[in-house]
Amino acid sequence: MFLLILAAVLLAAGQSAPLADCGTLTQQLQIQGRDQFLGRWTYAAESTNIPGSKMLTKMFVENVWGEVSPANESDSISVRQLQKMFGSCYSVTSKMTLANNTLTMAYPLVASEVLLTTSCSDCMVLLSNYTIGESTFSGVQLMTRRPKVLAAEMDEFKRQVDCLNLPPPAILDSEKGFCPDDSKDTETTDLTSMIAHSDSEYMKLFEKLVSSEAGIKTLLGLISHFEPPA
Template identity: 50%
Template sequence: MMEFVHVAVAVLGLLSFGHSAPVTSCENLIQPCEIHGNQLVGKWTQIAASTGIPGFKMLMKMLVVSAWMNTTAATEANTFNNLYIQKMMDKCFALKTNMTLVNNTLTVELPFQASAVLLNTGCPDCLVIFSNNTVGRTTSKLNLLSRRTKVSAAELEEFTKQAECLNLQPPAIMDSEKGFCPDPALSPGTKTIDLTLSSITPDDLNPFEKLFTESGMKTILDMVQTSVDLFKED
């Protein structure tokens, strides 16, 4: 189960960036836009996420409460350091990754390979990314981040339409009302599980491929539901 948590946090933690003029049609909604490095820097709240995996929305709702990310410029040109903090199963998880920007494409090498582009959005302080992530197999993911902890209904509707245009599942929406994990650097007393890159090995990733199927996702949901039921009985 811990291997699943490690990879799940990594997968759920992949980043999102981009904004432009208001858009309405699928042609505009899935149009990649130019990436300026300085627009990536700062603290972002994860608002929503969507994939093509059946059961992803339910799994997120059952396990993930909230998440935020801080991106800083690295010493190398067009390279960024990302700190992703997620509140999951009443615990705080931290993941650090490096991201490179080349020809308007963002790439991550560890703990899994991923490439991503920014998509148009009418939300003025939002970042949207469409990525292809390789964890056992290649899957697509769409993320919405914002400087705010909440976005408007219209902005969520636009993101939902983007997911639909990309043939992805309806997005999972984070619940900011339940609070966020603090920054470990500012709150050293807070227990945070640090998912270092070295902790995720190829042996962890190989069996995880089986989870990217409808039957695999159902198995996870059944396991979680059983644990919840046992907890209630206690």
């Protein structure tokens, strides 16, 4: 909040607000409890070190939003993510546990997340590590409680991504309409079980495809022939 006030004062004076340094932008925040995660979040942008991930996201993912609710255990949350791809809706449900200032997930993928600082009062910046096959990848996501973030907030996130030595982020489009929030919507395909129960050989193949530019090109060829369920 202080950064926003300072920025407003400097702009009013006709000056440009200085960018925060990398030490500040990569600072890990103390998680106060699971309640700060609860509610609806729009995924505004994401960067990962998977080769070609930005290109894949821009080509096939229109937008993403998620609903976080309390799980049965006091230190856990349930996350239902809805993605619009190919003009159709897909959902993934996961459970995350909070311990040692870190959120961890074992299903449908193995992953961990920590919070990074942001001057946006109703945003979250999550730094993640997740395992595909035998490889671990890193990524950072900007999420907001609004349909979209301001230009200055996106600029700050781009600076964070640069400080983390990750590729420029893919920015999602909130103007194309989000998937409906009805959990019983018959037009939404749940991918949770398919991801979790993919056999080891399939995951090794997927790991190989996403780990190189040549593999990404092969994956693009496979996706180009994909037809969403009717």
